[in-house]
Amino acid sequence: MQKLKRLLVLLLVIVTPFLLVACKSAKSPSSQTDKKVTINFFNQKPEITSQYQKLIKIYQKKHPNVSIQLTTSGQGGGAAALQSKFSSGEAPDIIMLGGLPEIDRYKDHLLTLKNMSAVKNTLPRLISGGMTENHRLVGVPVDLEAYGWVINKDVFRKAGVDPDSIKNYAEFVQAVKKIDAQKDELGLQGVFGFNGADTNSITSMSAQFTSDYYQNDQVKAFDSKKFPWEKEQRMKQYLHLVKQYSVKPILSVKYDESIQDLFYNGEVAMIPQGNWVIPTLDGLQDNWTKDNMGMLPYFTKDDGTDELLTGSSWYLGISNDNPSHQKIAKDFINWMYSSKEAQDVIINEMRFVPATKNFNTDRLPDDVSKEIYQVGTSKNAITPVHKQYPNGFANEVIGPMVQRYLVGKTSWDNLKKVVSNQYKQLKEVQSGQ
Structure with a gap:
């Protein structure tokens, strides 16, 4: 009997480490480590900085191991500030991009976003504004704007x-x-x-x-x-x-x-x-x-x-410079475009009109926004091209x-x-x- 007990103890000593490794590997990707991951988000619209900060706080509360650092630079200085980031080797993980000239400048640093859920419901006519010259999709429209x-x-x-x-x-x-x-x-x-x-x-x-x-x-x-x-x-x-x-x-x-x-x-x-x-x-x-x-x-x-001309001046892209950050960057963008909690902030506080198909306009807080969505989703809608100059x-x-x-x-x-x-x-x- 004593021999049997000693044998069982020995087996437990040998097997336990393997069981622990197996359990660890079975966890979800986000829980594989307790180490906090910090990603950087470069924003070129100063007027919505506080609203982006609110979205970040909500997301971080749901994902305590994630920290999102927001950098804002606009009013004509955004392009130079973004170029400085790349030149210094500090490429942001999420990048607000202004038009195809900016996308073309950083195309080798941008991840293909074709299969992201945030892309699948985007208004079709806005897709080309987030593409490289060889039609690789690298940007998701931030919103639907009207010019007039x-x-x-x-x-x-x-x-x-x-x-x-x-x-x-x-x-x-x-x-x-x-x-x-x-x-x-x-x-x-x-x-x-x-x-x-x-x-x-x-x-x-x-x-x-x-x-x-x-x-x-x-x-x-x-x-x-x-x-x-x-x-x-x-x-x-x-x-x-x-x-x-x-x-x-x-x-x-x-x-x-x-x-x-x-x-x-x-x-x-x-x-x-x-x-x-x-x-x-x-x-x-x-x-x-x-x-x-x-x-x-x-x-x-x-x-x-x-x-009214309707389109999107800004697109969100993801840098390929930090592979370990890409999954979190994608998840944050997908969350902003799909979560009702996030969309409530985007619609009611940013006052954005979503650049998505089949959106319930009853959720929009004013008649101007409803008109913009109606015009922007009509078959005769025209997208402004000044961002492609x-x-x-x-x-x-x-x-x-x-x-x-x-x-x-x-x-x-x-x-x-x-x-x-x-x-x-x-x-x-x-x-x-």
Whole structure:
């Protein structure tokens, strides 16, 4: 009997380590180690930093062994800050990317995302905005944005102008003139609060006249070495309207001022922006946008089909520089796009419109967001292409040239010549041709 007991003890001594190893290997990947894993998230939208921090806290509470460090750099400095990260060997794990030129710059560092669950429900026409030239999917759209005129509905009401009745350019001009005729009575500095100091806003405005040419093919827009001038007359007409009816001096009006001072305080009737201004305005007064903000498209066709341009300026990518971080990075993005808890923050606090198919619009908190989703999912929806312009084109070419044109320091013919030549040259240099 004693021999049997000694034999059993010996067997336990021999077998126990193997059992422990087997149990350890059977655990889920996330529980294989108690060591905390830190991944880095590079954000280029400063206005939603606090909301991203909230999402990170919720996710970390569910995954205590994960730490997500958020770095934010924007307002024109994001691209340079991201390049610095890569140059110093500190590539972020999750990267907010602005357009195909940025994707092309980092394509060798970006993971293919084709099989991620976050991708499968993405609006099809937005997919090309996250692809490399060889159609490898490396980015997921952050949201669905609308580009047009953001209007102060209270000013329109007081001026006796019904924005829903404006269906073409001629009617838009009539509305502008009617509001301008009551400028003093309404306490307006101008009909438009055109932020002429901001070259990025000028560039996004130009997309109103160039995007239709590419019919939602973002890769085609990126590959093209030609700046489309098919709608140059309408572009010229809108710029003349701005010159005549905007706050003066035009080039002194800055981005924040145009939104937080001029527009919010009812000193202008409209500004050339999109739904990304909602968090800023509602931050000044709760639910201000619900009753006071609307949007109008640029009327470039005049055939009754003009709608807001809708697309995504930003895409989330995952770096392949840190293989051990990729699983967590994927899981965090998938969680943001699928979890109701995460989507509640994204919809109600970031005020994003989801770039996904079959979304229940009853969950969206305002009429503007519902309209954007309706327009953005329609068969005639058009994606803006300004993010596919070559690097440097916004701040060094079209922005400054339009600024000069607005104050009479260059002719339209010279503007057109410089823009066309510089666009082609920048594309050729950056494509290596």
